[in-house]
Ligand code: ATP
């Protein structure tokens with residue numbers, strides 16, 4: 001089926017068009033620059049930006065795919081989790097389009113959409129079935145979640161998640177205290193390239209034996225952020241210069257270490273030899289490198305979709321919609337709403 005996907009859960013207005021698992025268009029408008037001076041996504045600003053960007057982004061996606069609205073078979077939209085006001089823009093637009101076109105609408109889970117990204121291939125590439133079960137590590141500005149996906153349409157289990165800051169949020173906050181601009185992830189990554197990752201031993205959150213009892217698959221980055229702040233403060237108090245590259249590299253090492261160690265440990269414990277990465281933090285050079293190194297050592301197949309499909313996008317939402325249709329699921333009733341805390345186990349609202 002030809003499916004249009006609409007994603008507005010955070011600061012990206014994403015419109016994707018797929019035919020089954022074939023990616024035809026993936027158009028994105030981001031309001032990131034508008035949030036830069038606040039150091040983080042401002043919900044009201046994001047919602048307004050979605051409203052303005054939706055129509056032009058939709059037109060651009062249709063042009064890219066070379067299809068018209070009349071040809072669409074179905075629409076899929078992110079109904080949660082995410083920012084309530086931002087989600088509402090996409091949900092409202094999706095309902096209006098589905099009603100006007102008389103086609104079915106699938107309200108889907110944003111996080112499961114990130115897993116759906118791995119279904120997609122370019123028109124000139126062969127289709128490759130999504131190998132299941134898989135463990136999925138989703139790391140972005142708003143989420144740090146470890147999932148066990150047995151069936152994309154029916155069976156997704158939350159193994160663990162952050163108990164405080166998301167991984168991307170930690171990058172953004174640490175960048176800020178180092179005087180680097182928003183978004184901080186790419187800035188820290190760049191600075192870290194010329195730094196020494198062993199210069200400072202920052203804490204590894206929730207990896208102590210006592211934490212592994214209660215929080216085996218959970219993450220925590222707020223203690224790490226505080227440790228970096230204290231370290232920088234103490235160095236300045238002593239009148240010493242702070243090496244931004246060394247702090248960035250040491251901080252990045254801690255995040256990459258914890259993320260990959262916990263994800264690989266979950267694969268091993270569950271006997272699942274596959275790990276899928278998703279979310280904007282997947283752009284991080286050290287996270288990718290360490291994930292590959294540890295997956296290879298453990299005999300685990302690592303899947304990382306292209307970055308344009310790892311960050312928030314509409315194509316992954318369309319792909320999940322197409323999968324639900326292929327597996328015979330009924331469309332969503334049109335009375336669903338945006339749900340900012342939609343649990344990952346609710347794949348379709
Ligand atoms: P959501 O959490 O709802 O998916 P989001 O907009 O926060 O939404 P993304 O757009 O996928 O998520 O990711 C943005 C986050 O990724 C930001 O926190 C950013 O700092 C981080 N990021 C981007 N590039 C890198 C990088 N190279 N290293 C580390 N973090 C990065």
Ligand code: MG
Nearest residue numbers: 010011012312
């Ligand atoms: Mg974003």
Ligand code: FE
Nearest residue numbers: 140279311312
């Ligand atoms: Fe996301």
